[in-house]
Amino acid sequence: MRMSDYAIKIENLSKRYRIGYEQQTRDTFAEVISDWISRPIKNYRRLRSLTQFDETNGEAEDIIWALKNVSVAIKPGEVIGVIGKNGAGKSTLLKILSRITYPTSGKVELNGRVSSLLEVGTGFHPELTGRENVYLNGTILGMTKDEIDRKYDEIVDFSGVSKFIDTPVKFYSSGMGVRLAFSVAAHLEPEILLIDEVLSVGDAAFQKKSLGKMEEVSQEGRTVLFVSHNMGAIRSLCSRGILLEEGRLVKDGEVDKVINCYLSSKDISTAGRLGWSEADAPQDKELILFGIELVSNTGEVKTTFQIDEGFEIRIHYQLREEVRNLRLYLRFKTTMGETVFATYEDAQIQQGFNRKPGHYTASCKIPPNILNNLTYRIYIGFDSPGHKVLIPGREYLEVDIIDTSDGYRYAKGAFDGPIRPVVSWQVDERK
């Protein structure tokens, strides 16, 4: 293998997209007719403009820069986390690196065999059997048939669906399909691996297994570019981070620092709020769930909290009718789907309590130094125990708990287990 200084060298990369035009509405019959006649010409111009950019009006309103002058040099073996909120250009960057789309200007050099994993199970065909899909998906991801032949048994073992491998995939449960697909992807052996948020698939046990596989991959000396919203995963897998904001590279460096920089940028805070209008809110005859918020002690709404920072979950709902024994329940779950703990609003209320119609806000205070350095999912539901389910429980929000203290490195970050409470220790020397 030829030695090169860089695995990936990105120079002044920019990518421009044209976004859709707004359609004007016509309200007279004559306008409708004339619009109808001129429409094909307009449509032709619009469709043509998707690939033709007029250089003189490069800053027109319908153009957005998904990436603007991004330069990064990545050495072989580096594992890099790409961070940024939705629409910051993370996926566009990966798409350019995987040669799916082309840059508007700038240049990329890739040294080594590249595989990209932007989705699990690309090209899976429901009519084909598991075995056939392994081959098809493997070649689509860039493996040769010989390579798949060699790894076939390993792939099937890892997926755990060997019993059904000769059954068409359309008869699989969705979990089985995903497991098989991830398993193919996990056995790629490229020098450069580009991954876009694929760990959130499958059931708990399988997620654990795939995270383990990812860690293994990132320690094998491959160059990995990993896009994720899961700061816990980024922190545990990556050594270096790059932060994108509106298509620009705003921070590049040690992963903890970049994560901190990202978390302190205030734009992210709104993501800790979920709200619905009356029409599309989760609801039942008696009850409407209007919104859920994650609020820090300082009153800020956000999704990421320091491990030593407590926060509150506020749930806004309206009762339309009096409900007997209304119970609001909340569970903290890991991203693997295991419940960490459950808590009930009615814990303080005695049997036979009726809540009157009206607007309510329930607040659940989570004390500091209880949760681990992990991403948790908040699961909420309403029922009237022994009587009926009002709003069935489901996961609504994700909350990231992080530890960015400057502590001794073995005493910070994620500990084993789903929680990380601070307990008191005392050591006495015995005489």
Next chain:
Amino acid sequence: MKINKRAIENQEKTIVIDTKKKGWRLINWQELWQYRDLFLFLVWRDIKTRYAQSILGVGWAVIQPVFSMIVFTIVFGNIAKVSSEGMPYAIFSYTALVPWTFFSTSLTSASGSLISSKNLITKVYFPRLVIPIAPVLGKMIDFGISFLILLGLMVWFGVKPTIWSLMIPVFILLMMLTSAGVGMWLTALSIQYRDIRYGSNFFVQLLMYASPVIYPASSIPEKYQFIYSLNPMVGVIEGFRAALLGTRAMPWQYLGIGSLMAVFFFVTGALYFRSMERYFADVA
């Protein structure tokens, strides 16, 4: 050993992604060769899934030309009494339907291929050319089956093939070149302009009347012969008839002009496809 060699081949490459045009190389054969496994799997998937969960399965490859033949024989052969140059009308039209069905079905599936492969295009890299070319190869299976039926019909009607039958592989090549060329045009256009997809079925249907499927090419008036010969399928179909049925002399003029046109379609199709492929993921 083979595996390692290929792995090394791939490793040594530096891939450069930039905004430069790729020069005059029409098709990157080397890259297509590297992705040959994918290519074969896509062709295979196309064949395998086309007839999945159908009762007749591959029988459908037979039904389309055979039923067209029956209908044409009744309508054009018996009612309209179109000339079949002394042959039973059934075999006269079926000989044309074998290459024509290949051409029309590979065009319609090529024009829909980018859209139906949208998911692949926006998620993984592979030479995009695989997409319009795979259906052309996939339809060769159907072609093979319907060609066997043709041989059966020839035995049934007691038709003896001429020595020119040795030219059949050349006609097949010409037919594939035309399909691939027009297919590349339609594919590249269809991803940006969906009209192409809706229009191409209809267009291909009309094109059948501009090809000697239901009538012999000899019934076209002299003054339109040149325009008529611009359609490469005219040479292919008349070539099939000349070689297998001996109804006419070898149509050298059709074949000559047709081959030039086929090359023209293929080269311009490849050029246009290449100039558009970098936008596929953006407009798909």
